[in-house]
Amino acid sequence: MTGTTRPTPDTAPTALDPAIAARLKRDAHGLVPAIAQQYDTGEVLMLGWMDDEALHRTLTTGRCTYWSRSRQEYWVKGDTSGHVQHVKSVALDCDADTLLVKVDQVGAACHTGDRTCFDADVLPLAQ
Structure with missing residues (x-):
């Protein structure tokens, strides 16, 4: 789905389990932050955004689907x-x-080509 006609939880039919949908606390745009973590090492890879449809697709396909706020x-x-995320669990x-x-x-998680989005700009701690 492209363009700015993204379905919202209130207007679009979604196959997301209603019990899960009822629990989600979304932001003003109907989105929930989704942290991707390497399942076996605990390495934090990236942060993306999901709405009900993206979460449904993630849960049913085993591949992470996100909503791009910049590309809509x-x-x-x-x-x-080719840098695929195979889903092991969602919490x-x-x-x-x-x-x-x-x-x-598989491969880099960050769009810059880095393994993780959180290793390029580590901020100094006050001493």
Whole structure:
């Protein structure tokens, strides 16, 4: 789906389990942050955004689907880069406002080509 006609949880039919959808606490745009973590090492790879449809696709296909806020479209991690995220598990945090997606990352997770989005700019701690 492309363009700015992204379905919202209130207007689009979605196959996301209604019990899961009822628990999600979305932002004003209907999105929930999704942290991708390497399942076997615990390495934090990236942060993406999911709505009900992206979460449904992630849960049913075994591949991470995100909503691109900049491009205003769904994207499946690895479809263009080959750097696929194979989903091992998905968990909802205690506040139901963040997802943790444990994946087996093939190649780089970051769009810059780095393994993780969190290793290029480590901030100094005050002493």
